[in-house]
Amino acid sequence: MTEPQTPATDSDRKITSFDDPDAPWNQVSESDITHWNDGVIDEFRANDGKVGGAYAGAELLLLTSTGAKSGKKHVVPLGLLRRGETLFVSSFIEGKYPAWYHNVKADPRVTLEFGNTVHQGTARVLEGAEYDEFAGWALAHNPLLADYQSKVERPLPLVVLTLEQPS
Numbered sequence: 001m002t003e004p005q006t007p008a009t010d011s012d013r014k015i016t017s018f019d020d021p022d023a024p025w026n027q028v029s030e031s032d033i034t035h036w037n038d039g040v041i042d043e044f045r046a047n048d049g050k051v052g053g054a055y056a057g058a059e060l061l062l063l064t065s066t067g068a069k070s071g072k073k074h075v076v077p078l079g080l081l082r083r084g085e086t087l088f089v090s091s092f093i094e095g096k097y098p099a100w101y102h103n104v105k106a107d108p109r110v111t112l113e114f115g116n117t118v119h120q121g122t123a124r125v126l127e128g129a130e131y132d133e134f135a136g137w138a139l140a141h142n143p144l145l146a147d148y149q150s151k152v153e154r155p156l157p158l159v160v161l162t163l164e165q166p167s
Contacts, residue, residue: 040077049115051077062113063089063161065123067099068106076100080114083137087161089123090138092148101125101157112161119163126158134158 043051044062051060059080064073076098078089091098104110104123112119126134135158139146149156 037075037077041075044077044113049113061089063100063123064111064113065100065103066107066109068102074100074103081138081142083134083141087163088134088138089159089161090145091157092144094152097154097157101159104159110161112163121161121163124160124162126160131155131158134160 040051040055040060041062044060049060051058055077060077061080062075063078064075066072067074078091078100081088081090091101105125108122108124110121110123112121135149135156138156138158139149145156
């Protein structure tokens with residue numbers, strides 16, 4: 001006699017393709033895009049960096065950058081990626097690079113929130129041969145990034161994060 005199977009929940013399901021209709025970036029309408037991150041940011045801060053829904057179990061950070069044009073602070077949740085001790089972030093925004101990417105190119109000083117800790121840091125946009133080497137590694141080791149890159153013309157944004165040492 002076999003045990004009854006418990007149906008898989010949304011949090012059990014792994015997103016394996018950029019085009020997956022259950023992926024959070026494919027569930028937002030054009031009219032909701034302006035405030036898409038607000039609930040994730042609130043939940044992150046209320047629960048020491050833990051969020052549910054489509055991001056349950058993912059290691060997220062909040063990146064605060066200074067607007068390249070506005071000079072205002074902007075907060076965005078991003079998936080934290082690692083290459084050994086190196087922390088990096090990327091994005092699945094289609095059609096153009098995300099605002100935070102342009103912001104850190106203009107001013108690399110950032111605030112990074114991990115769980116319930118806040119760090120000052122630097123965001124460095126990778127370019128040239130360094131980008132080529134790092135992108136080769138990232139695409140070989142992250143199937144979602146590789147799937148996304150296969151569907152867009154422009155190079156994947158890759159930004160390395162460095163935490164400032166406390167004084």
